Amino acid sequence: MIELRQALSPPSEQTEQVGIAQQLCQALEDDIVKGKLPPGQRLEEPLLAKRFGVSRTPVREALQLLTATELAEKIPNRGVYVSLATPERLTAMFESMAELEGTCGRLAAKRMTSGERHNLERLHHELAETVRLGDSDGYETLNRSFHNTLYRGTHNDVLVDVTLSVRRRVAPFRRVQFQSLSRLASSHEEHQGIVDAILRGDVKAAEDLLYGHIMAVHEISQEYLASLRDASAQNDRVAAK
Known part of the structure:
Protein backbone atom coordinates (compact mmCIF):
# COMPACT_ATOMS: atom_id res chain seq x y z
CA MET A 1 0.00 0.00 0.00
CA LEU A 84 4.81 -6.67 -23.07
CA ALA A 85 7.08 -5.11 -25.64
CA THR A 86 8.00 -7.39 -28.54
CA PRO A 87 11.68 -8.44 -28.68
CA GLU A 88 12.15 -6.12 -31.66
CA ARG A 89 10.59 -3.16 -29.86
CA LEU A 90 12.64 -3.78 -26.73
CA THR A 91 15.81 -3.87 -28.82
CA ALA A 92 14.88 -0.58 -30.46
CA MET A 93 14.34 1.06 -27.08
CA PHE A 94 17.63 -0.19 -25.64
CA GLU A 95 19.60 0.68 -28.76
CA SER A 96 18.29 4.24 -28.48
CA MET A 97 19.17 4.34 -24.77
CA ALA A 98 22.65 2.93 -25.44
CA GLU A 99 23.35 5.51 -28.14
CA LEU A 100 22.27 8.34 -25.86
CA GLU A 101 24.25 7.05 -22.88
CA GLY A 102 27.29 6.62 -25.10
CA THR A 103 27.00 10.19 -26.32
CA CYS A 104 26.63 11.38 -22.72
CA GLY A 105 29.77 9.46 -21.79
CA ARG A 106 31.74 10.97 -24.66
CA LEU A 107 30.74 14.53 -23.80
CA ALA A 108 31.11 14.00 -20.04
CA ALA A 109 34.67 12.73 -20.51
CA LYS A 110 35.40 15.95 -22.38
CA ARG A 111 33.42 18.49 -20.37
CA MET A 112 33.09 17.38 -16.74
CA THR A 113 34.62 19.74 -14.21
CA SER A 114 37.03 18.39 -11.61
CA GLY A 115 34.26 18.67 -9.01
CA GLU A 116 31.86 16.67 -11.16
CA ARG A 117 34.48 13.97 -11.75
CA HIS A 118 35.11 13.79 -8.03
CA ASN A 119 31.37 13.42 -7.37
CA LEU A 120 31.12 10.61 -9.94
CA GLU A 121 34.03 8.79 -8.32
CA ARG A 122 32.46 9.26 -4.86
CA LEU A 123 29.18 7.74 -6.05
CA HIS A 124 31.10 4.83 -7.53
CA HIS A 125 32.71 4.13 -4.15
CA GLU A 126 29.33 4.36 -2.41
CA LEU A 127 27.92 1.88 -4.92
CA ALA A 128 30.71 -0.54 -3.96
CA GLU A 129 29.40 -0.58 -0.40
CA THR A 130 25.86 -1.47 -1.52
CA VAL A 131 27.31 -4.34 -3.57
CA ARG A 132 29.20 -5.57 -0.51
CA LEU A 133 26.01 -5.46 1.56
CA GLY A 134 23.86 -7.00 -1.18
CA ASP A 135 21.61 -3.93 -0.97
CA SER A 136 19.82 -4.01 -4.33
CA ASP A 137 17.46 -1.14 -3.46
CA GLY A 138 20.35 1.04 -2.36
CA TYR A 139 22.29 0.14 -5.49
CA GLU A 140 19.35 1.05 -7.71
CA THR A 141 18.98 4.47 -6.06
CA LEU A 142 22.69 5.28 -6.25
CA ASN A 143 22.93 3.89 -9.76
CA ARG A 144 20.32 6.41 -10.86
CA SER A 145 22.37 9.20 -9.26
CA PHE A 146 25.53 7.87 -10.94
CA HIS A 147 23.97 8.03 -14.40
CA ASN A 148 22.30 11.39 -13.69
CA THR A 149 25.73 12.78 -12.78
CA LEU A 150 27.06 11.57 -16.12
CA TYR A 151 24.18 13.21 -17.97
CA ARG A 152 24.70 16.55 -16.23
CA GLY A 153 28.40 16.31 -16.99
CA THR A 154 27.60 16.76 -20.70
CA HIS A 155 26.59 20.38 -19.99
CA ASN A 156 23.91 19.94 -22.66
CA ASP A 157 20.41 20.40 -21.25
CA VAL A 158 18.66 19.24 -24.41
CA LEU A 159 20.60 15.99 -24.45
CA VAL A 160 19.86 15.46 -20.76
CA ASP A 161 16.11 15.94 -21.34
CA VAL A 162 16.05 13.52 -24.28
CA THR A 163 18.11 10.93 -22.40
CA LEU A 164 15.87 11.09 -19.33
CA SER A 165 12.80 10.73 -21.53
CA VAL A 166 14.10 7.55 -23.14
CA ARG A 167 15.37 6.23 -19.80
CA ARG A 168 11.83 6.55 -18.47
CA ARG A 169 10.68 4.06 -21.09
CA VAL A 170 13.31 1.45 -20.30
CA ALA A 171 13.43 2.05 -16.53
CA PRO A 172 11.18 -0.92 -15.62
CA PHE A 173 13.45 -3.27 -17.54
CA ARG A 174 16.60 -1.74 -16.06
CA ARG A 175 15.22 -2.36 -12.57
CA VAL A 176 14.83 -6.07 -13.33
CA GLN A 177 18.60 -6.58 -13.41
CA PHE A 178 18.99 -5.60 -9.77
CA GLN A 179 17.06 -8.67 -8.62
CA SER A 180 20.31 -10.56 -9.17
CA LEU A 181 23.15 -9.91 -6.71
CA SER A 182 25.67 -11.17 -9.26
CA ARG A 183 24.45 -8.48 -11.65
CA LEU A 184 25.13 -5.82 -9.01
CA ALA A 185 28.78 -6.87 -8.98
CA SER A 186 29.12 -6.97 -12.77
CA SER A 187 27.31 -3.64 -13.13
CA HIS A 188 29.71 -2.08 -10.65
CA GLU A 189 32.67 -3.57 -12.49
CA GLU A 190 31.39 -2.01 -15.74
CA HIS A 191 31.08 1.31 -13.90
CA GLN A 192 34.73 1.07 -12.91
CA GLY A 193 35.81 1.09 -16.53
CA ILE A 194 33.50 4.02 -17.26
CA VAL A 195 34.80 6.05 -14.31
CA ASP A 196 38.41 5.34 -15.26
CA ALA A 197 37.78 6.45 -18.85
CA ILE A 198 36.11 9.69 -17.77
CA LEU A 199 38.78 10.52 -15.20
CA ARG A 200 41.50 10.22 -17.83
CA GLY A 201 39.39 12.06 -20.44
CA ASP A 202 39.22 9.10 -22.85
CA VAL A 203 36.13 10.09 -24.83
CA LYS A 204 36.10 7.02 -27.10
CA ALA A 205 36.41 4.52 -24.27
CA ALA A 206 33.73 6.29 -22.21
CA GLU A 207 31.34 6.20 -25.16
CA ASP A 208 31.99 2.54 -26.00
CA LEU A 209 31.84 1.35 -22.40
CA LEU A 210 28.53 3.09 -21.69
CA TYR A 211 27.03 1.71 -24.88
CA GLY A 212 28.09 -1.79 -23.86
CA HIS A 213 26.86 -1.23 -20.30
CA ILE A 214 23.32 -0.51 -21.49
CA MET A 215 23.26 -3.30 -24.07
CA ALA A 216 24.26 -5.77 -21.34
CA VAL A 217 21.02 -4.82 -19.58
CA HIS A 218 19.21 -5.31 -22.89
CA GLU A 219 20.31 -8.95 -23.02
CA ILE A 220 19.15 -9.54 -19.44
CA SER A 221 15.81 -7.87 -20.18
CA GLN A 222 15.21 -9.91 -23.33
CA GLU A 223 15.82 -13.17 -21.46
CA TYR A 224 13.61 -12.09 -18.59
CA LEU A 225 10.70 -11.02 -20.78
CA ALA A 226 10.96 -14.24 -22.75
CA SER A 227 10.51 -16.14 -19.48
CA LEU A 228 7.42 -14.04 -18.67
CA ARG A 229 5.93 -14.79 -22.09
CA ASP A 230 6.59 -18.50 -21.64
CA ALA A 231 5.00 -18.49 -18.20
CA SER A 232 1.96 -16.61 -19.52
CA ALA A 233 1.57 -19.04 -22.41
CA GLN A 234 1.85 -21.98 -20.00
CA ASN A 235 -0.85 -20.51 -17.78
CA ASP A 236 -3.11 -19.99 -20.78
CA ARG A 237 -2.66 -23.65 -21.78
CA VAL A 238 -3.49 -24.81 -18.28
CA ALA A 239 -6.56 -22.58 -18.12
CA ALA A 240 -7.77 -23.88 -21.48
CA LYS A 241 -7.79 -27.52 -20.28
Missing part, protein backbone atom coordinates in the same frame (compact mmCIF):
# COMPACT_ATOMS: atom_id res chain seq x y z
CA ILE A 2 1.34 3.40 -0.94
CA GLU A 3 1.04 5.95 1.86
CA LEU A 4 -0.40 9.20 0.64
CA ARG A 5 -0.56 12.63 2.23
CA GLN A 6 -3.58 14.91 2.04
CA ALA A 7 -2.63 18.24 0.49
CA LEU A 8 -3.96 21.40 2.05
CA SER A 9 -3.83 23.79 -0.89
CA PRO A 10 -4.67 23.43 -4.60
CA PRO A 11 -1.07 24.02 -5.82
CA SER A 12 0.30 21.47 -3.35
CA GLU A 13 -2.45 19.05 -4.27
CA GLN A 14 -1.53 19.27 -7.93
CA THR A 15 2.16 18.70 -7.22
CA GLU A 16 1.41 15.82 -4.86
CA GLN A 17 -0.93 14.19 -7.35
CA VAL A 18 1.77 14.07 -10.01
CA GLY A 19 4.05 12.36 -7.50
CA ILE A 20 1.33 9.89 -6.56
CA ALA A 21 0.70 9.00 -10.20
CA GLN A 22 4.40 8.32 -10.72
CA GLN A 23 4.51 6.11 -7.62
CA LEU A 24 1.47 4.17 -8.80
CA CYS A 25 2.95 3.77 -12.26
CA GLN A 26 6.21 2.38 -10.88
CA ALA A 27 4.32 -0.05 -8.64
CA LEU A 28 2.36 -1.31 -11.64
CA GLU A 29 5.51 -1.50 -13.77
CA ASP A 30 7.20 -3.66 -11.14
CA ASP A 31 4.15 -5.93 -10.89
CA ILE A 32 4.16 -6.40 -14.66
CA VAL A 33 7.87 -7.10 -15.09
CA LYS A 34 7.78 -9.48 -12.09
CA GLY A 35 4.90 -11.40 -13.66
CA LYS A 36 2.32 -10.48 -11.01
CA LEU A 37 0.18 -8.80 -13.66
CA PRO A 38 0.20 -11.06 -16.74
CA PRO A 39 -0.13 -9.88 -20.36
CA GLY A 40 -3.74 -9.36 -21.35
CA GLN A 41 -4.99 -8.54 -17.87
CA ARG A 42 -7.26 -5.52 -17.73
CA LEU A 43 -6.20 -2.70 -15.43
CA GLU A 44 -9.43 -1.38 -13.96
CA GLU A 45 -9.41 2.06 -12.38
CA PRO A 46 -11.87 1.33 -9.53
CA LEU A 47 -9.99 -1.79 -8.41
CA LEU A 48 -6.62 -0.06 -8.57
CA ALA A 49 -7.94 2.97 -6.69
CA LYS A 50 -9.20 0.64 -3.95
CA ARG A 51 -5.95 -1.32 -3.86
CA PHE A 52 -3.77 1.77 -3.41
CA GLY A 53 -6.23 3.77 -1.34
CA VAL A 54 -6.41 6.72 -3.73
CA SER A 55 -8.96 8.41 -5.95
CA ARG A 56 -9.36 7.40 -9.58
CA THR A 57 -7.68 10.59 -10.86
CA PRO A 58 -4.07 9.62 -10.03
CA VAL A 59 -4.82 6.06 -11.16
CA ARG A 60 -5.95 7.39 -14.53
CA GLU A 61 -2.75 9.46 -14.78
CA ALA A 62 -0.65 6.45 -13.78
CA LEU A 63 -2.21 4.36 -16.53
CA GLN A 64 -1.39 7.09 -19.03
CA LEU A 65 2.24 6.99 -17.89
CA LEU A 66 2.21 3.20 -18.06
CA THR A 67 1.04 3.15 -21.67
CA ALA A 68 3.94 5.46 -22.55
CA THR A 69 6.38 2.76 -21.36
CA GLU A 70 4.52 0.24 -23.58
CA LEU A 71 3.82 -2.04 -20.64
CA ALA A 72 0.13 -1.38 -21.15
CA GLU A 73 -2.09 -0.75 -24.14
CA LYS A 74 -5.23 1.36 -24.23
CA ILE A 75 -7.87 -0.23 -26.43
CA PRO A 76 -10.66 2.18 -27.47
CA ASN A 77 -14.00 1.45 -25.79
CA ARG A 78 -12.49 -1.49 -23.89
CA GLY A 79 -9.95 -0.16 -21.41
CA VAL A 80 -6.26 -0.51 -20.54
CA TYR A 81 -4.60 -3.93 -20.71
CA VAL A 82 -1.18 -5.22 -19.68
CA SER A 83 1.15 -5.78 -22.62
Whole structure:
Protein backbone atom coordinates (compact mmCIF):
# COMPACT_ATOMS: atom_id res chain seq x y z
CA MET A 1 0.00 0.00 0.00
CA ILE A 2 1.34 3.40 -0.94
CA GLU A 3 1.04 5.95 1.86
CA LEU A 4 -0.40 9.20 0.64
CA ARG A 5 -0.56 12.63 2.23
CA GLN A 6 -3.58 14.91 2.04
CA ALA A 7 -2.63 18.24 0.49
CA LEU A 8 -3.96 21.40 2.05
CA SER A 9 -3.83 23.79 -0.89
CA PRO A 10 -4.67 23.43 -4.60
CA PRO A 11 -1.07 24.02 -5.82
CA SER A 12 0.30 21.47 -3.35
CA GLU A 13 -2.45 19.05 -4.27
CA GLN A 14 -1.53 19.27 -7.93
CA THR A 15 2.16 18.70 -7.22
CA GLU A 16 1.41 15.82 -4.86
CA GLN A 17 -0.93 14.19 -7.35
CA VAL A 18 1.77 14.07 -10.01
CA GLY A 19 4.05 12.36 -7.50
CA ILE A 20 1.33 9.89 -6.56
CA ALA A 21 0.70 9.00 -10.20
CA GLN A 22 4.40 8.32 -10.72
CA GLN A 23 4.51 6.11 -7.62
CA LEU A 24 1.47 4.17 -8.80
CA CYS A 25 2.95 3.77 -12.26
CA GLN A 26 6.21 2.38 -10.88
CA ALA A 27 4.32 -0.05 -8.64
CA LEU A 28 2.36 -1.31 -11.64
CA GLU A 29 5.51 -1.50 -13.77
CA ASP A 30 7.20 -3.66 -11.14
CA ASP A 31 4.15 -5.93 -10.89
CA ILE A 32 4.16 -6.40 -14.66
CA VAL A 33 7.87 -7.10 -15.09
CA LYS A 34 7.78 -9.48 -12.09
CA GLY A 35 4.90 -11.40 -13.66
CA LYS A 36 2.32 -10.48 -11.01
CA LEU A 37 0.18 -8.80 -13.66
CA PRO A 38 0.20 -11.06 -16.74
CA PRO A 39 -0.13 -9.88 -20.36
CA GLY A 40 -3.74 -9.36 -21.35
CA GLN A 41 -4.99 -8.54 -17.87
CA ARG A 42 -7.26 -5.52 -17.73
CA LEU A 43 -6.20 -2.70 -15.43
CA GLU A 44 -9.43 -1.38 -13.96
CA GLU A 45 -9.41 2.06 -12.38
CA PRO A 46 -11.87 1.33 -9.53
CA LEU A 47 -9.99 -1.79 -8.41
CA LEU A 48 -6.62 -0.06 -8.57
CA ALA A 49 -7.94 2.97 -6.69
CA LYS A 50 -9.20 0.64 -3.95
CA ARG A 51 -5.95 -1.32 -3.86
CA PHE A 52 -3.77 1.77 -3.41
CA GLY A 53 -6.23 3.77 -1.34
CA VAL A 54 -6.41 6.72 -3.73
CA SER A 55 -8.96 8.41 -5.95
CA ARG A 56 -9.36 7.40 -9.58
CA THR A 57 -7.68 10.59 -10.86
CA PRO A 58 -4.07 9.62 -10.03
CA VAL A 59 -4.82 6.06 -11.16
CA ARG A 60 -5.95 7.39 -14.53
CA GLU A 61 -2.75 9.46 -14.78
CA ALA A 62 -0.65 6.45 -13.78
CA LEU A 63 -2.21 4.36 -16.53
CA GLN A 64 -1.39 7.09 -19.03
CA LEU A 65 2.24 6.99 -17.89
CA LEU A 66 2.21 3.20 -18.06
CA THR A 67 1.04 3.15 -21.67
CA ALA A 68 3.94 5.46 -22.55
CA THR A 69 6.38 2.76 -21.36
CA GLU A 70 4.52 0.24 -23.58
CA LEU A 71 3.82 -2.04 -20.64
CA ALA A 72 0.13 -1.38 -21.15
CA GLU A 73 -2.09 -0.75 -24.14
CA LYS A 74 -5.23 1.36 -24.23
CA ILE A 75 -7.87 -0.23 -26.43
CA PRO A 76 -10.66 2.18 -27.47
CA ASN A 77 -14.00 1.45 -25.79
CA ARG A 78 -12.49 -1.49 -23.89
CA GLY A 79 -9.95 -0.16 -21.41
CA VAL A 80 -6.26 -0.51 -20.54
CA TYR A 81 -4.60 -3.93 -20.71
CA VAL A 82 -1.18 -5.22 -19.68
CA SER A 83 1.15 -5.78 -22.62
CA LEU A 84 4.81 -6.67 -23.07
CA ALA A 85 7.08 -5.11 -25.64
CA THR A 86 8.00 -7.39 -28.54
CA PRO A 87 11.68 -8.44 -28.68
CA GLU A 88 12.15 -6.12 -31.66
CA ARG A 89 10.59 -3.16 -29.86
CA LEU A 90 12.64 -3.78 -26.73
CA THR A 91 15.81 -3.87 -28.82
CA ALA A 92 14.88 -0.58 -30.46
CA MET A 93 14.34 1.06 -27.08
CA PHE A 94 17.63 -0.19 -25.64
CA GLU A 95 19.60 0.68 -28.76
CA SER A 96 18.29 4.24 -28.48
CA MET A 97 19.17 4.34 -24.77
CA ALA A 98 22.65 2.93 -25.44
CA GLU A 99 23.35 5.51 -28.14
CA LEU A 100 22.27 8.34 -25.86
CA GLU A 101 24.25 7.05 -22.88
CA GLY A 102 27.29 6.62 -25.10
CA THR A 103 27.00 10.19 -26.32
CA CYS A 104 26.63 11.38 -22.72
CA GLY A 105 29.77 9.46 -21.79
CA ARG A 106 31.74 10.97 -24.66
CA LEU A 107 30.74 14.53 -23.80
CA ALA A 108 31.11 14.00 -20.04
CA ALA A 109 34.67 12.73 -20.51
CA LYS A 110 35.40 15.95 -22.38
CA ARG A 111 33.42 18.49 -20.37
CA MET A 112 33.09 17.38 -16.74
CA THR A 113 34.62 19.74 -14.21
CA SER A 114 37.03 18.39 -11.61
CA GLY A 115 34.26 18.67 -9.01
CA GLU A 116 31.86 16.67 -11.16
CA ARG A 117 34.48 13.97 -11.75
CA HIS A 118 35.11 13.79 -8.03
CA ASN A 119 31.37 13.42 -7.37
CA LEU A 120 31.12 10.61 -9.94
CA GLU A 121 34.03 8.79 -8.32
CA ARG A 122 32.46 9.26 -4.86
CA LEU A 123 29.18 7.74 -6.05
CA HIS A 124 31.10 4.83 -7.53
CA HIS A 125 32.71 4.13 -4.15
CA GLU A 126 29.33 4.36 -2.41
CA LEU A 127 27.92 1.88 -4.92
CA ALA A 128 30.71 -0.54 -3.96
CA GLU A 129 29.40 -0.58 -0.40
CA THR A 130 25.86 -1.47 -1.52
CA VAL A 131 27.31 -4.34 -3.57
CA ARG A 132 29.20 -5.57 -0.51
CA LEU A 133 26.01 -5.46 1.56
CA GLY A 134 23.86 -7.00 -1.18
CA ASP A 135 21.61 -3.93 -0.97
CA SER A 136 19.82 -4.01 -4.33
CA ASP A 137 17.46 -1.14 -3.46
CA GLY A 138 20.35 1.04 -2.36
CA TYR A 139 22.29 0.14 -5.49
CA GLU A 140 19.35 1.05 -7.71
CA THR A 141 18.98 4.47 -6.06
CA LEU A 142 22.69 5.28 -6.25
CA ASN A 143 22.93 3.89 -9.76
CA ARG A 144 20.32 6.41 -10.86
CA SER A 145 22.37 9.20 -9.26
CA PHE A 146 25.53 7.87 -10.94
CA HIS A 147 23.97 8.03 -14.40
CA ASN A 148 22.30 11.39 -13.69
CA THR A 149 25.73 12.78 -12.78
CA LEU A 150 27.06 11.57 -16.12
CA TYR A 151 24.18 13.21 -17.97
CA ARG A 152 24.70 16.55 -16.23
CA GLY A 153 28.40 16.31 -16.99
CA THR A 154 27.60 16.76 -20.70
CA HIS A 155 26.59 20.38 -19.99
CA ASN A 156 23.91 19.94 -22.66
CA ASP A 157 20.41 20.40 -21.25
CA VAL A 158 18.66 19.24 -24.41
CA LEU A 159 20.60 15.99 -24.45
CA VAL A 160 19.86 15.46 -20.76
CA ASP A 161 16.11 15.94 -21.34
CA VAL A 162 16.05 13.52 -24.28
CA THR A 163 18.11 10.93 -22.40
CA LEU A 164 15.87 11.09 -19.33
CA SER A 165 12.80 10.73 -21.53
CA VAL A 166 14.10 7.55 -23.14
CA ARG A 167 15.37 6.23 -19.80
CA ARG A 168 11.83 6.55 -18.47
CA ARG A 169 10.68 4.06 -21.09
CA VAL A 170 13.31 1.45 -20.30
CA ALA A 171 13.43 2.05 -16.53
CA PRO A 172 11.18 -0.92 -15.62
CA PHE A 173 13.45 -3.27 -17.54
CA ARG A 174 16.60 -1.74 -16.06
CA ARG A 175 15.22 -2.36 -12.57
CA VAL A 176 14.83 -6.07 -13.33
CA GLN A 177 18.60 -6.58 -13.41
CA PHE A 178 18.99 -5.60 -9.77
CA GLN A 179 17.06 -8.67 -8.62
CA SER A 180 20.31 -10.56 -9.17
CA LEU A 181 23.15 -9.91 -6.71
CA SER A 182 25.67 -11.17 -9.26
CA ARG A 183 24.45 -8.48 -11.65
CA LEU A 184 25.13 -5.82 -9.01
CA ALA A 185 28.78 -6.87 -8.98
CA SER A 186 29.12 -6.97 -12.77
CA SER A 187 27.31 -3.64 -13.13
CA HIS A 188 29.71 -2.08 -10.65
CA GLU A 189 32.67 -3.57 -12.49
CA GLU A 190 31.39 -2.01 -15.74
CA HIS A 191 31.08 1.31 -13.90
CA GLN A 192 34.73 1.07 -12.91
CA GLY A 193 35.81 1.09 -16.53
CA ILE A 194 33.50 4.02 -17.26
CA VAL A 195 34.80 6.05 -14.31
CA ASP A 196 38.41 5.34 -15.26
CA ALA A 197 37.78 6.45 -18.85
CA ILE A 198 36.11 9.69 -17.77
CA LEU A 199 38.78 10.52 -15.20
CA ARG A 200 41.50 10.22 -17.83
CA GLY A 201 39.39 12.06 -20.44
CA ASP A 202 39.22 9.10 -22.85
CA VAL A 203 36.13 10.09 -24.83
CA LYS A 204 36.10 7.02 -27.10
CA ALA A 205 36.41 4.52 -24.27
CA ALA A 206 33.73 6.29 -22.21
CA GLU A 207 31.34 6.20 -25.16
CA ASP A 208 31.99 2.54 -26.00
CA LEU A 209 31.84 1.35 -22.40
CA LEU A 210 28.53 3.09 -21.69
CA TYR A 211 27.03 1.71 -24.88
CA GLY A 212 28.09 -1.79 -23.86
CA HIS A 213 26.86 -1.23 -20.30
CA ILE A 214 23.32 -0.51 -21.49
CA MET A 215 23.26 -3.30 -24.07
CA ALA A 216 24.26 -5.77 -21.34
CA VAL A 217 21.02 -4.82 -19.58
CA HIS A 218 19.21 -5.31 -22.89
CA GLU A 219 20.31 -8.95 -23.02
CA ILE A 220 19.15 -9.54 -19.44
CA SER A 221 15.81 -7.87 -20.18
CA GLN A 222 15.21 -9.91 -23.33
CA GLU A 223 15.82 -13.17 -21.46
CA TYR A 224 13.61 -12.09 -18.59
CA LEU A 225 10.70 -11.02 -20.78
CA ALA A 226 10.96 -14.24 -22.75
CA SER A 227 10.51 -16.14 -19.48
CA LEU A 228 7.42 -14.04 -18.67
CA ARG A 229 5.93 -14.79 -22.09
CA ASP A 230 6.59 -18.50 -21.64
CA ALA A 231 5.00 -18.49 -18.20
CA SER A 232 1.96 -16.61 -19.52
CA ALA A 233 1.57 -19.04 -22.41
CA GLN A 234 1.85 -21.98 -20.00
CA ASN A 235 -0.85 -20.51 -17.78
CA ASP A 236 -3.11 -19.99 -20.78
CA ARG A 237 -2.66 -23.65 -21.78
CA VAL A 238 -3.49 -24.81 -18.28
CA ALA A 239 -6.56 -22.58 -18.12
CA ALA A 240 -7.77 -23.88 -21.48
CA LYS A 241 -7.79 -27.52 -20.28
